[in-house]
Amino acid sequence: MPPPLAGSEDELQHLLPHGRLVATPSGGDGVSADDEWEQRAYGCDVIRDASVLLSCSAAVSGRARVLFHRYYFNESLRNADVHLTAVACLSLALTLEDCQTLIKDLLAVFHRVLARRSQTEAVPPSLDFSSELYAEYRDAVILAEKTTLRTLGYQLATPRPLSHVVLFCEIIGPAFGGKKKDVAQTAWAIACDSFRLTVHCRFTSNVLAATCLYLAARQHDIPLPDDWWHIFDVQTVDLIEAAKSISSMYTETVPPRYKDLGARKQLPKALRSVLR
Numbered sequence: 001m002p003p004p005l006a007g008s009e010d011e012l013q014h015l016l017p018h019g020r021l022v023a024t025p026s027g028g029d030g031v032s033a034d035d036e037w038e039q040r041a042y043g044c045d046v047i048r049d050a051s052v053l054l055s056c057s058a059a060v061s062g063r064a065r066v067l068f069h070r071y072y073f074n075e076s077l078r079n080a081d082v083h084l085t086a087v088a089c090l091s092l093a094l095t096l097e098d099c100q101t102l103i104k105d106l107l108a109v110f111h112r113v114l115a116r117r118s119q120t121e122a123v124p125p126s127l128d129f130s131s132e133l134y135a136e137y138r139d140a141v142i143l144a145e146k147t148t149l150r151t152l153g154y155q156l157a158t159p160r161p162l163s164h165v166v167l168f169c170e171i172i173g174p175a176f177g178g179k180k181k182d183v184a185q186t187a188w189a190i191a192c193d194s195f196r197l198t199v200h201c202r203f204t205s206n207v208l209a210a211t212c213l214y215l216a217a218r219q220h221d222i223p224l225p226d227d228w229w230h231i232f233d234v235q236t237v238d239l240i241e242a243a244k245s246i247s248s249m250y251t252e253t254v255p256p257r258y259k260d261l262g263a264r265k266q267l268p269k270a271l272r273s274v275l276r
Contacts, residue, residue, distance in 0.1 A: 016201045025076040042256040043082035044196040047090050053109045058192050064093035065195040066158040074151045081263040084144040107137050136268035159200050161191050164209030186216035194246050203242050210234045211242040
């Protein structure tokens, strides 16, 4: 059954009002907007890298990053370390998408990602399942997953823009001419990249899918009819705002780095001193 063109009732009730998007718990704890953005982006990149190593679908990876962002609209970065939250959110997304993954495999992959990203050589490249580190890691992640569920109020519905991108491409595909496949691939890539942003907490799937197609068509220099997005129940002001937010992501020049904002104490002891 194809997804509805407009945002579903589940999506609408999980969108955050402007006030909550601006006045975040981290900001209330004195975390600067730049530091908050960097740690959110870092956590999303960790989820993305782990998803690739686990051969997760784009839907799993995207859902995990939406849950990650939503969590930090309810909790401060000073109280919850991004590493544990990232593992917890990917674990929840795997469960929600009916993907069977053992916790030891999940932790092994995350450990490998952290070893690659660590600025020291102190993180061993592989995780010994008989070690104290693994036991601490496992217990910390199980607790983080329970905490994430409670913090989100067990409300785990998220936008599904990827399916909408496919549907919308089929509907307006003739306007792309011989470049339909190229535009569809570009729109899909933009949609996958957009999970790094908080736009999925602000807009419904139809808005995000139309925005990704709009940006993809512009990238391929394909003119489309004026206000074509109205057929998908998308308002111009929403499309423009979402397009600005997604486009800004591609102007970054320095990759985000981990910064301890006070929550590193939650990490297993063996990792605390090496993630600088």
